Amino acid sequence: MNAGVRRERLMRLLEEADRAVSATALAHTLSVSRQIIVGDIALLRAAGERITATPRGYVLDRSATGELRTVACRHTTPEDMARELNIMVDNGCTVVNVIVEHQVYGQLVGQLDLSSRYDVSEFIRAVEAYGAKPLSDLTGGIHLHTLRCPDEGAYRRVTQALKEAGILFT
Incomplete structure (x- = not known):
């Protein structure tokens, strides 16, 4: 799978997640290394995606109320x-x-x-x-x-x- 398709799948996984997802879990799901996921996340952030790294993994900023x-x-x-x-x-x-x-x-x-x-x-x-x-x-x-x-x-x-x-x- 090429990098663009992988990043689209990565975003879909984060959108569907109901909790933080670790880079290791994402790497396993997408059959790539953890470092590839870290790089993809950096590129997605640079492109304007609102992805936050927490101690438990990555989450999308869904602009929670409060x-x-x-x-x-x-x-x-x-x-x-x-x-x-x-x-x-x-x-x-x-x-x-x-x-x-x-x-x-x-x-x-x-x-x-x-x-x-x-x-x-x-x-x-x-x-x-x-x-x-x-x-x-x-x-x-x-x-x-x-x-x-x-x-x-x-x-x-x-x-x-x-x-x-x-x-x-x-």
Whole structure:
């Protein structure tokens, strides 16, 4: 199959997916290497496709509904990271990303796309399995999260719960 046809099939697979799809799974389905998929995704993005890489794989930005809000947080332990993320999803919000301000590189953004406790547990499992350090380690634990909240009430519940947990940075 030529590259153009493969990229069309790749887009169809992402459009039909109800969750993130890993590069490895896409490579297996299309009978190519993972690196070919990574390159195809880069070219599709350059052509204007709204494909986001998450810790669990690629997703199409379907312009989900809800209010985008930002919260500033501070924590230093992996347990607090899990607690923070669970507070956000338990109150109905999706954790879109994490943002830190690095003194050399400026703003660094990590895409998360976490909407449930399952998503959070899979993210934490991946962090542990790869020995990854949270971006907030670069900034003494201070970081931002972009949240997609269904309404103002959900955002207020998140900020109140984060404040009670000692995680909200004020």
